[in-house]
Amino acid sequence: MDSYQALWDEARDEPPFSNGTEGDGWVYANCGTCWHDREQRNTEALGPGCPLVMVALNGRTPIQWLDGPRDADGRYSIQGQYHCVEYRNEDDGPAEPQPIPDPPGQLTLAPRGDYEGVRMLTQPAPALTAP
Numbered sequence: 001m002d003s004y005q006a007l008w009d010e011a012r013d014e015p016p017f018s019n020g021t022e023g024d025g026w027v028y029a030n031c032g033t034c035w036h037d038r039e040q041r042n043t044e045a046l047g048p049g050c051p052l053v054m055v056a057l058n059g060r061t062p063i064q065w066l067d068g069p070r071d072a073d074g075r076y077s078i079q080g081q082y083h084c085v086e087y088r089n090e091d092d093g094p095a096e097p098q099p100i101p102d103p104p105g106q107l108t109l110a111p112r113g114d115y116e117g118v119r120m121l122t123q124p125a126p127a128l129t130a131p
């Protein structure tokens with residue numbers, strides 16, 4: 001993931017949540033099991049945690065947070081308000097992609113870097129529509 005400053009610069013200049021209940025509920029339901037925020041849950045050795053959460057706490061909406069499902073009236077559930085494309089369950093292994101290495105002795109036909117990016121992973125079971 002990029003640095004805090006880069007994430008801040010590209011974020012939408014609008015607060016992501018309308019109140020603390022929405023923010024706490026979403027962060028609890030999503031970041032509570034995410035690899036990127038694991039250091040904030042480690043009471044033995046607290047770390048900086050996820051920079052996307054810090055962007056949100058400072059009043060901008062990360063572009064990595066896509067709108068979650070809405071019903072016909074535009075309502076959404078607190079835990080499903082956003083779909084974070086950087087979410088990775090803490091039990092899923094390393095957070096960075098682990099590409100299959102090029103076979104030894106083979107030439108690479110196309111540079112791989114242009115085709116590597118954020119993966120859309122399974123979310124922590126958000127509700128599909130508003131309660």
Ligand code: SF4
Pocket residue numbers: 030031034035036037050051052053084085086087088
């Ligand atoms: S990557 Fe997304 S889901 Fe994970 S801690 Fe950061 S904001 Fe939360």
